[in-house]
Amino acid sequence: MNVLVCISNVPDTTSKINFKEENTSFETQGVQFIINPNDEFGLTRAVWLQQKEAAKVTVITVGDASCEPILRKCLAIGADQAVRIDLQPQDGFEVAAQLTAFCQTNAYDLIITGRESIDYNGGMVGGMLATNLNMPYLANCIQLEIEGVDLQLQREIDGGKESLQANLPIVIGAQKGLVEEKDLIIPNMRGIMQARQKSLEVIAPIETEAATTVEVFEKPPEKGPVKLVDANDIDGLIDLLEKEAKVL
Amino acid sequence: MAVVVYLESQEGQIKKAGLEVASYARAIADAQGLNVVGVGFNLENPEQLNSFGVDKLYLINTQGDQFFDITRYGESIAEIVTKENAKLCVVSSSANGRYLGPILAAKINAAYLSNVVSLPSQYEPLQVKRSCFTNKAFNITQSHKEITVLSLSSNSFGLKEKPGTTEVIEGSYSSATTSLKVTTVDKTSDKVTIADADIVVSGGRGLKGPEHWHLIEDLADVLGAATACSKPVSDMGWRPHSEHVGQTGKPVASNLYIAIGVSGAIQHLAGINSSKVKVVINSDPEAPFFKAADYGIVGDAFEVVPKLTEKLKARKV
Ligand SMILES: Cc1cc2nc3c(=O)[nH]c(=O)nc-3n(C[C@H](O)[C@H](O)[C@H](O)COP(=O)(O)OP(=O)(O)OC[C@H]3O[C@@H](n4cnc5c(N)ncnc54)[C@H](O)[C@@H]3O)c2cc1C
Numbered sequence: 001m002n003v004l005v006c007i008s009n010v011p012d013t014t015s016k017i018n019f020k021e022e023n024t025s026f027e028t029q030g031v032q033f034i035i036n037p038n039d040e041f042g043l044t045r046a047v048w049l050q051q052k053e054a055a056k057v058t059v060i061t062v063g064d065a066s067c068e069p070i071l072r073k074c075l076a077i078g079a080d081q082a083v084r085i086d087l088q089p090q091d092g093f094e095v096a097a098q099l100t101a102f103c104q105t106n107a108y109d110l111i112i113t114g115r116e117s118i119d120y121n122g123g124m125v126g127g128m129l130a131t132n133l134n135m136p137y138l139a140n141c142i143q144l145e146i147e148g149v150d151l152q153l154q155r156e157i158d159g160g161k162e163s164l165q166a167n168l169p170i171v172i173g174a175q176k177g178l179v180e181e182k183d184l185i186i187p188n189m190r191g192i193m194q195a196r197q198k199s200l201e202v203i204a205p206i207e208t209e210a211a212t213t214v215e216v217f218e219k220p221p222e223k224g225p226v227k228l229v230d231a232n233d234i235d236g237l238i239d240l241l242e243k244e245a246k247v248l
Numbered sequence: 249m250a251v252v253v254y255l256e257s258q259e260g261q262i263k264k265a266g267l268e269v270a271s272y273a274r275a276i277a278d279a280q281g282l283n284v285v286g287v288g289f290n291l292e293n294p295e296q297l298n299s300f301g302v303d304k305l306y307l308i309n310t311q312g313d314q315f316f317d318i319t320r321y322g323e324s325i326a327e328i329v330t331k332e333n334a335k336l337c338v339v340s341s342s343a344n345g346r347y348l349g350p351i352l353a354a355k356i357n358a359a360y361l362s363n364v365v366s367l368p369s370q371y372e373p374l375q376v377k378r379s380c381f382t383n384k385a386f387n388i389t390q391s392h393k394e395i396t397v398l399s400l401s402s403n404s405f406g407l408k409e410k411p412g413t414t415e416v417i418e419g420s421y422s423s424a425t426t427s428l429k430v431t432t433v434d435k436t437s438d439k440v441t442i443a444d445a446d447i448v449v450s451g452g453r454g455l456k457g458p459e460h461w462h463l464i465e466d467l468a469d470v471l472g473a474a475t476a477c478s479k480p481v482s483d484m485g486w487r488p489h490s491e492h493v494g495q496t497g498k499p500v501a502s503n504l505y506i507a508i509g510v511s512g513a514i515q516h517l518a519g520i521n522s523s524k525v526k527v528v529i530n531s532d533p534e535a536p537f538f539k540a541a542d543y544g545i546v547g548d549a550f551e552v553v554p555k556l557t558e559k560l561k562a563r564k565v
Contacts, residue, residue, distance in 0.1 A: 011381075013495050013496070013514065013515045013518075014514050014515070017381045017384040017385050019385075037495075037496045038496070092350075092360070093353075093359060093360065096354070116362075118381070118382050118495055118496070119380065119381055120380050120381075121362060121363055121379070121380055121381075121382060122350075122360070122362055123346050123349075123350065123362050124349070124350035124353070124360050124362065125350075126350075127347070127349070127350030127351040127354065128350045128351070128353065128354040128360070130351070131322075131350075131351050131354035131355055132354055135426070136318075136319065136426035136427060136428035137318070137351060137428075138428060139343075139346065139347040140343060140347070142489070153428075155343075155347075156343065156489070156490055157316075157343045157344070157433070158342055158343045158344075158441040158442070158443040158444065159435055159436060159439070159440075159441035159442075159443075159444075159490070160433065160434045160435035160436045160490070161433075161434050161436075161490070162315070162316075162430055162432070162433045162434070163430070163431045163432045163433075163434070164428055164429060164430050164431060165427075165428075165429055165431055166426070166427045166428040166429065167427035170427070170428070175496075176489060176492070176496060176497070177489045180483070181479075181483045182483070209392070210392065211358075211359035211360070211391065211392055211393045212359050212360075212361060212389050212390060212391050212392060212393075213389065213390050213392065214387045214388070214389050214390075215375060215387070215388045215389065215390050216387065216388050217380075217385055217386070217387045218377075218385065218386040218387065218388075219384075219385055219386075220383070220384070220385065220386065220521065223539075223540065223542075224542075226528070226538050226539070226541045226542060226543065226544045227542065227543050227544070228538075228543075228544050228545070228546065229543060229544070229545050230545075231545050231546065231547030231548075231551070231552055234552070234555045234556050234559050235559060237527070237543060237545060237556070238556075238559055238560065238563065240543055241504070241525070241527070241543065245504070245525045245542065245543070247446075247447070247503050247504040247524070247525045248471075248504075
């Protein structure tokens, strides 16, 4: 079984978000990059399939050479090989187009993307990729069990969950729940050493155009100071919420 | 020409998020001299749309198919967008809306823009403001495609009534299939969900254990609010994962967000920042949440919260 995990290189969750060039691009100086957390849940699930399903796990990213450290980390976590499509993409549409072309020449049974990336929050790569490839897509996937080609799946929905069945091939959007936080694999020394020997192939992009471009970034307006209410003055708080904030 | 909107419903009733996208589409249609065309599945009260400026409704009967079938829904809506020659299609940011948006866009070769927070700032070419970096920033994005699918952040536009007449016509339910089939749906409760709620009451590790969650639930009950929690609370199994809000959990965009015993870590705040009014109750005056909140009480949740619940109860009767 061939599994492809699509990885996005995103700023660490504690990063200060700043912009440069008159607010037209993200300031990466001083920012630590990590594997997109949703993708990491997916990668862990994929690595588990190596034993049970003898799966071969490939990780892929569409990005420039600055993404290689996180691909190496994926290899240290347990992926068998890595591919980088050498293009700095403009939007998720373009990422999906690049991945589509790749998957048309390399067949995968299971393709895992993250539910969304935590930088641009597009939440679109999985759905677009699946649709382009004529495969089903399951967003917000919190369970994946495989028996031959039969799949038992769950999707988190507003206020509950949905159970589904499907066959391979499929694309899923991973998130927490697919594996638990405590299941995430922290690379050990052996993994890190092995990762150096594993293949990280750089391939040329196909010709694509983005569907959207960011014109300018804005930071949220500065917030005024908090209004503190004494712990014994609950009526005061209710009053403020009712009359000033008008939210009750 | 038309703006097409997906009118999400539950058990035949149009959800608030569905009426919000209708309101939003109406405002676009007014600015651009277009019609609003709604697509709804199994709606029981389509006449409700008269008040929200929907000109035409394709009412699709799923013939007993009671689940949200992404393939058939997506294809049915795509057919209508094409038939109506629409250049814009709007979905909500509910779980189903976000699921549908990119699939629909790929089917009709459209651009897709998620997390839209306001009306387009221009139309030719289309530019809209969106949140990004999980609400730590915004950007203005331009579409380069002839057709654009927008997913509107909940509560960013609100409900705006606009009386009119909705022509109801029968829409066809696509028979497209893939191997993916819903077998059962499990609603954790009948309570309002985080996505739909006007008010969200959220508990953190400061509540010390799951046995104290009645504090959160009682307060949520009097307010008709949804309940939420911080990440460690769901990681420890005190609460279900579906309640985890923040950068790696669910986003919250309610009118009022009340955080109790939540410290206000950057990852937590990122996810709840687009809530309009934030209230914090925390025993530590140095907790970072006080910097993000509009109103705050420095105090012990175990004392403050029951009092707040009692007072709100008394106020109701
Ligand atoms: C990659 C990554 C992603 C993350 N994503 C998220 C996310 O999506 N959502 C999220 O929430 N977190 C997330 N976190 C975790 C985040 O960094 C914090 O650890 C977490 O939000 C803290 O949860 P808490 O506020 O419940 O607990 P704590 O930080 O332990 O805070 C508990 C608070 O309760 C107060 N308190 C204690 N007793 C009382 C009392 N009796 N009355 C009133 N107040 C009291 C304390 O003063 C304290 O401020 C993420 C972390 C990482 C590294």
